[in-house]
Amino acid sequence: MPQRVITSVDSLGTMIRARRKELRMSQEELGRRTGVHQVTLSAIERGSARARLDTLLRVLSALDLELALQKKGSNTSSEVDW
Numbered sequence: 001m002p003q004r005v006i007t008s009v010d011s012l013g014t015m016i017r018a019r020r021k022e023l024r025m026s027q028e029e030l031g032r033r034t035g036v037h038q039v040t041l042s043a044i045e046r047g048s049a050r051a052r053l054d055t056l057l058r059v060l061s062a063l064d065l066e067l068a069l070q071k072k073g074s075n076t077s078s079e080v081d082w
Contacts, residue, residue: 003068008047009047009048009049009050010047011047012044012047012056013044013045013046013047014045014047015065016044016045016059016060016063017045019063019064019065020045020063023063023064025063027041027042027045030059030062030063033062034055034058034059034061034062035058036055036058036059040055041059044056044059
């Protein structure tokens with residue numbers, strides 16, 4: 001999966017849904033793997049949930065995705081010395 005820049009909860013939800021479907025995984029299965037209720041997963045995918053970071057990290061991990069930070073407007077994924 002190519003790198004994506006997430007700028008809103010809507011775009012994060014869209015990316016999570018796309019990856020889950022790519023893996024042919026139901027929300028119920030993802031919920032079992034992460035301990036996150038299906039209703040919450042649905043809200044995250046719609047961009048209407050304000051999920052805790054640890055919840056999002058569990059979901060991303062179950063989908064074999066990771067969260068990376070970079071300076072705004074940066075095109076590279078090189079390490080940043082803040």
